[in-house]
Amino acid sequence: MKLSIVILCWNDLKVVGDCLHSIFTGTRSTEFEVIVSDNGSTDGSIEFIREKYPQVRLIENGRNLRFAKANNVGIRASQGEYILILNPDTIIHDGTLDKIVKFLEEHPEAGAAACNVLNGDGSLQETARPVPTIRSAWIEALYLKPLGYLSEWFHPGIYMGWTGEVERPVGWVSGCFILLRGDLLKCIGGFDEQFFYYCEDKDLCRRVGEAGYAVLYTPAATITHLGGQSTQGRFPALTFALDSQVTHYLYYYKYYGKQGVRRWRRITLASLSVRRLGYGLLQFLKPTETRQRRLELLRALFTWNYRADPVRLVENGEEPELGMNLVERVRER
Numbered sequence: 001m002k003l004s005i006v007i008l009c010w011n012d013l014k015v016v017g018d019c020l021h022s023i024f025t026g027t028r029s030t031e032f033e034v035i036v037s038d039n040g041s042t043d044g045s046i047e048f049i050r051e052k053y054p055q056v057r058l059i060e061n062g063r064n065l066r067f068a069k070a071n072n073v074g075i076r077a078s079q080g081e082y083i084l085i086l087n088p089d090t091i092i093h094d095g096t097l098d099k100i101v102k103f104l105e106e107h108p109e110a111g112a113a114a115c116n117v118l119n120g121d122g123s124l125q126e127t128a129r130p131v132p133t134i135r136s137a138w139i140e141a142l143y144l145k146p147l148g149y150l151s152e153w154f155h156p157g158i159y160m161g162w163t164g165e166v167e168r169p170v171g172w173v174s175g176c177f178i179l180l181r182g183d184l185l186k187c188i189g190g191f192d193e194q195f196f197y198y199c200e201d202k203d204l205c206r207r208v209g210e211a212g213y214a215v216l217y218t219p220a221a222t223i224t225h226l227g228g229q230s231t232q233g234r235f236p237a238l239t240f241a242l243d244s245q246v247t248h249y250l251y252y253y254k255y256y257g258k259q260g261v262r263r264w265r266r267i268t269l270a271s272l273s274v275r276r277l278g279y280g281l282l283q284f285l286k287p288t289e290t291r292q293r294r295l296e297l298l299r300a301l302f303t304w305n306y307r308a309d310p311v312r313l314v315e316n317g318e319e320p321e322l323g324m325n326l327v328e329r330v331r332e333r
Contacts, residue, residue: 001079188211
């Protein structure tokens with residue numbers, strides 16, 4: 001088997017059909033299998049896949065294992081020389097899978113490859129980025145992005161001025177579409193399951209690099225990523241945001257230790273302070289209900305991070321209390 005395509009599904013009936021259709025109609029020269037790892041869908045996704053795409057290997061996890069763990073289930077079941085991690089809210093453009101497999105075959109120095117990713121309106125999604133560092137996090141937090149035009153040393157987490165039109169090595173790519181060598185992916189253990197949401201793709205690409213391989217981007221292959229369709233509206237805003245906070249602490253602890261995770265807390269507090277100031281000024285000048293909810297969310301996140309002991313958080317799972325009044329105020333209406 002040349003290619004295994006692993007798709008995580010969790011109540012994705014609205015989008016998974018179009019994704020599967022684009023795979024089967026647009027892939028011609030590559031032998032492939034499709035594995036859907038389902039996280040306990042209750043919206044008819046399982047029944048739809050069984051009826052419309054019986055050739056798909058459907059693995060029913062029975063519950064929500066989240067992103068990393070559920071993808072690892074599919075990875076372990078795969079038989080392909082190459083393994084593609086693919087979101088269900090994507091549309092594969094004609095010939096893309098044939099092109100990206102050929103690209104990786106022609107670049108033995110690469111352990112992973114990514115393609116051109118477009119939004120639904122045809123604009124570019126910035127899914128290929130440099131390896132995040134403490135320095136780049138400070139630059140992003142303090143809105144010092146223009147410094148990135150002077151030197152990549154000042155990059156704010158993105159490649160300044162790069163529009164995705166040329167092939168290049170990158171630090172990491174979004175997990176919505178990432179092709180990896182199957183033996184390498186299994187050798188490094190797939191996704192690190194401590195990253196239950198966010199940072200799992202950054203970590204995976206970083207470990208590909210540590211194994212001695214490059215992560216390459218090519219504009220020759222293209223997909224459309226509807227973005228957020230697989231998570232939109234499924235979590236309260238605060239829950240979703242706090243998941244991101246926790247996994248970022250885990251990431252910086254893993255790669256920078258206790259000192260690094262304390263630095264990340266200071267960066268986060270600085271970033272939230274700047275954003276609260278900006279939104280507060282806009283709300284003062286032109287108040288809206290949406291902006292007010294955003295301010296309340298930012299306040300809750302600031303309070304949570306201010307009260308957090310980052311080392312105890314990552315080592316013992318001790319999260320700070322927010323208080324019910326604050327939680328209720330930021331709950332989605």
